[in-house]
Amino acid sequence: MLVSLFNYWIVIVLMMMGFYIVISHSNLIKKLLGLSIFQASVFIMYISMGKVEGGTAPILEEGIKTYSNPLPHVLILTAIVVGIATVALGLALVVRIHEAYGTIEENEIQEKDNKSC
Amino acid sequence: MLAHAPALTVLVPLLAAPLSLVFVKSRHCWIFCLLVTCASLVLSSLMLGQILDTGTIIYTMGGWPAPWGIEYRVDLLNGFVLLLVSLLGFIVMMAADSSLEKEIDTDKRKFFYSSYLLCLTGMLGITATGDAFNVFVFLEISSLSTYTLIAMGKDRKALWASYQYLIMGTIGATFILIGIGLMYAMTGTLNMHDLSIRLPEVENTRTVFTAFAFFMVGVCLKLALFPLHLWLPNAYTYAPSIVSALIAATATKVAVYVMLRFVFTIFGIEFSFEHMPLQEVLIALGVAGVLTSSIIAIYQTNLKRLAAYSSVAQVGYMIIGFAIGNVTGLTATILHLFNHALMKGALFLAMAGIMYRLGHVEIKNLQGLGRTMPLTMAAFVVGGLSLIGVPLTVGFVSKWYLVLGIIEQGWWLLAVLVLFGSLLALIYIWRVIEIAYFSPPNASTSQVSEAPAMILIPTWILVLGNIYFGIDTDLTVGITSLAAQSLFGVSP
Numbered sequence: 001m002l003v004s005l006f007n008y009w010i011v012i013v014l015m016m017m018g019f020y021i022v023i024s025h026s027n028l029i030k031k032l033l034g035l036s037i038f039q040a041s042v043f044i045m046y047i048s049m050g051k052v053e054g055g056t057a058p059i060l061e062e063g064i065k066t067y068s069n070p071l072p073h074v075l076i077l078t079a080i081v082v083g084i085a086t087v088a089l090g091l092a093l094v095v096r097i098h099e100a101y102g103t104i105e106e107n108e109i110q111e112k113d114n115k116s117c
Numbered sequence: 118m119l120a121h122a123p124a125l126t127v128l129v130p131l132l133a134a135p136l137s138l139v140f141v142k143s144r145h146c147w148i149f150c151l152l153v154t155c156a157s158l159v160l161s162s163l164m165l166g167q168i169l170d171t172g173t174i175i176y177t178m179g180g181w182p183a184p185w186g187i188e189y190r191v192d193l194l195n196g197f198v199l200l201l202v203s204l205l206g207f208i209v210m211m212a213a214d215s216s217l218e219k220e221i222d223t224d225k226r227k228f229f230y231s232s233y234l235l236c237l238t239g240m241l242g243i244t245a246t247g248d249a250f251n252v253f254v255f256l257e258i259s260s261l262s263t264y265t266l267i268a269m270g271k272d273r274k275a276l277w278a279s280y281q282y283l284i285m286g287t288i289g290a291t292f293i294l295i296g297i298g299l300m301y302a303m304t305g306t307l308n309m310h311d312l313s314i315r316l317p318e319v320e321n322t323r324t325v326f327t328a329f330a331f332f333m334v335g336v337c338l339k340l341a342l343f344p345l346h347l348w349l350p351n352a353y354t355y356a357p358s359i360v361s362a363l364i365a366a367t368a369t370k371v372a373v374y375v376m377l378r379f380v381f382t383i384f385g386i387e388f389s390f391e392h393m394p395l396q397e398v399l400i401a402l403g404v405a406g407v408l409t410s411s412i413i414a415i416y417q418t419n420l421k422r423l424a425a426y427s428s429v430a431q432v433g434y435m436i437i438g439f440a441i442g443n444v445t446g447l448t449a450t451i452l453h454l455f456n457h458a459l460m461k462g463a464l465f466l467a468m469a470g471i472m473y474r475l476g477h478v479e480i481k482n483l484q485g486l487g488r489t490m491p492l493t494m495a496a497f498v499v500g501g502l503s504l505i506g507v508p509l510t511v512g513f514v515s516k517w518y519l520v521l522g523i524i525e526q527g528w529w530l531l532a533v534l535v536l537f538g539s540l541l542a543l544i545y546i547w548r549v550i551e552i553a554y555f556s557p558p559n560a561s562t563s564q565v566s567e568a569p570a571m572i573l574i575p576t577w578i579l580v581l582g583n584i585y586f587g588i589d590t591d592l593t594v595g596i597t598s599l600a601a602q603s604l605f606g607v608s609p
Contacts, residue, residue: 097273
C-alpha cells in the first residue's frame, strides 16, 4: 500500500505542505511559493495516473505492446504553462505592492490599509 | 460562416486581444474593441437563433471527432449564457472609453482593452466548450486577465485585492483541476458528453466522490458562494468601474453555469442530490449567504462595496433555486443569471458615472445627487428596485419563479427567508436613495453635472432591459424553462 501508491502519498504530502504555506505565512512571496508547490503536487498526480505498469513511451515500435498514456502529460504541459503565468503575474503584483506599500508582509499591509480607512 | 460560429465567438476576441496593442490612440483601440465585442454578440445571437430552430450545435475543432478531438457543444443553456456574456461584454465596452478617461492613464489603456478582450475570451470559452479540461484552461485565461484588470485600479488597495483574488482563485482553479483529473482517472475521457455516459458506471467509488467534492469546492470559490466569497468585495470595490461592471455582470454567472453543467449533465441529478448531500449543503449556504451578506451590505459606507455584498447575496438566490431541485427552481436560477447581469450591469455602470463626476462613491457624500445627476441616479434607482424584486422589473420575475419553485416543494420557511432577504435589499437600497434624494446637495455634489453620454447610454440600455424583460417575459422565460427542462431530461 505504502510502496505501490508511493507517488500518491508524495502528492498528498506536497499538497498539504503547499496549502499550509499559503495559509500560514504572511510573506507574499512565500505564499506564492506555497501556491506553486500546491499546483506541482497536482501535476505529479496527473502524471502518475498516466503511467501504465511496464509500459514505455507511446512510440510505435515492433515488439512493444504496452504504452503509458501520454494524454495526462500533454494536459499537464498546459497546466504548467498556466502555473508559470500565475506565479509570474503574482510576483509582478508583489513588486507593485512593494512599490505602493513599502512592504510585502501581509499583516503590515493590512495595518496600513486600516490606518488609511 | 455560421457553421463555424461556435469557434468564432471565442476566437474573434482571442485574436483581437494582441491586435488591439497595435493601436497608438486609445480611442481607435476602443472602437476596434467595440467592433470585436459586437461581432461576438452577433455570432452568439445567431447561434441562439439556430439552436431554437434546429437544436444543439456540435462543432468539432479541426474536424477531429469527439472524444478524441475537442468539441464545442452549444445547447440552449450555454447558448443563452453565451448571449448574456457577449451582450454584457459589448454594452459595458460602450462605456469604457469615457469612464477610463478618469481612471486609467492613457498609456495603459490599450493593455486594459487587451486584457478585457482576453477576459471575455475566457468566459465565452468556458461556456462554449464541451471538454472538461478546456473549461480549466479557459477559466485560467479569464481569471488571469481579471487579476490584471483589477490591479489597474487607482487605489493601491486594488493591488492587494488583486493579489488576494489571485491566491484564492488559483486554489479554486487547482481544486477544479484535481476534480477533473480524478474523473479522467476513472473514465479515461474528458469530453463532457462522453463523461456523462461513462461516469454512471463507476459512480459508486470513492474516487468519484472525491472528484465531486474537489470540483464543487473549486467552483463555489469561483462563483463566490458564501463563505468562500472573501475575495469578491475587495475585488469589486477597488477595480476600475468598468471592470467591476464587467465581472459583476458576467464572471460569477459563468461559474454558476459551470456548476449547472457539471451537476446536471455530467454527474447527473440523482448522484448529486441523492448520493451526495449537495442539496442540504447548498440550501444552507445559500440562505446563510443571502441573509449575512444582505445584512453586511446595509452597513457599508462605500457604494461599490454595498453592491458587491449584494452580489454575494444574489449568488445565494441562484444557488437556492438550483438546489431545491425542481424545474421551476432551475428556471429561476437560469433566469436570474440573465436578470442579475442586467441589474448589476446597470448599477455598476451608474456607479461608473458617479465615479466619473465625483471621483469616489462614498455613500455619505452623495447628498443631493438625485438633483444634480438625475438620469444616473434614476438608473441606480431602477436597478435597485430590480434588485429588491419590485413588480415590473426583471428582479420580480426571477424571484417569482424562485418562490414558486420553493412552494412546489412545500418548504414554506425557506420561501419566507427568501422574501425576508428582499426586505433587507430594500433597506440597503433605501439608504442610498434617502441620501441622494432627500438631503440637500453639499459643496461637491452641487457642482457636478450629468455623467457623459457614452456612460449614460449603455446604463440606460440596461435599465430599459430591466423594465422590458420585467414586463414581456415570453422570450427569457421561454428559453430558460426549455433549458431547465432539457437539463432535467424532461422533454418539453
